[in-house]
Amino acid sequence: MRNRASRRGQAQTPSNDEWVAIGLITAMFGIRGEMKVQPLTDFPERFLQTATVYVGDELVEWRVLGARLHQRIVILRLEGVETANDAEALRNKKLYVPASELVTLPPDHYYLHDLVGLRVIHVDGTPLGVVRDVIQSAGNDLLVIQDARTGKDVLLPTVKEFVKSVDVAGGTITIEPIPGFFDEGAVVAGEGDDKDEDQDGGEGNT
Numbered sequence: 001m002r003n004r005a006s007r008r009g010q011a012q013t014p015s016n017d018e019w020v021a022i023g024l025i026t027a028m029f030g031i032r033g034e035m036k037v038q039p040l041t042d043f044p045e046r047f048l049q050t051a052t053v054y055v056g057d058e059l060v061e062w063r064v065l066g067a068r069l070h071q072r073i074v075i076l077r078l079e080g081v082e083t084a085n086d087a088e089a090l091r092n093k094k095l096y097v098p099a100s101e102l103v104t105l106p107p108d109h110y111y112l113h114d115l116v117g118l119r120v121i122h123v124d125g126t127p128l129g130v131v132r133d134v135i136q137s138a139g140n141d142l143l144v145i146q147d148a149r150t151g152k153d154v155l156l157p158t159v160k161e162f163v164k165s166v167d168v169a170g171g172t173i174t175i176e177p178i179p180g181f182f183d184e185g186a187v188v189a190g191e192g193d194d195k196d197e198d199q200d201g202g203e204g205n206t
Helices: 044-048 084-089
Strands: 019-029 034-039 052-055 060-070 073-078 094-098 119-122 127-135 142-147 153-157 163-167 172-175
Touching (some): 019 044, 019 052, 019 084, 044 060, 044 073, 127 153
Parallel strands (some): 119 172
Antiparallel strands (some): 019 034, 019 094, 034 073, 052 060, 052 094, 060 073, 119 127, 142 153, 163 172
């Protein structure tokens, strides 16, 4: 059984593959302890059914007293957060849930955290590296790929122009990068138009 942190007890920090970020506290909302949360999930409505969240890198447990959707954000109320000062103290902290509580996806869909550790292969069959991390952004998420030849990190946008197929079960991503992405091991951050339509954002870091 996994040890979970208590709000009044000593916080624990389990391995990253057991926990997934679903939101980021960005500001207080009003004067009664409510908070604005930026969803880090394609399923912000999950906050309406989530009874417990784990806050910050320490994964401190807080009980959810209420949540509602407001435009593109979630208004969240946690037990014990009763004033604006209480809410301000939690600003810029991420909200996590156990990976076991993730929403089940349809076949051929995946979470961003599923991509970490996958081998990256060129469409011509050439091994290019391994996905070391995924950077979530307001635009297109970026794969952090450790170049197999140089060991340096290459940033690749998760767009159909570059990402041709993802095989989570087989442990591979097939890509077709523009010339220069891997030729010299340079770090390149490009921009694209659309995400792969079969990709779901990381409830984590989706």
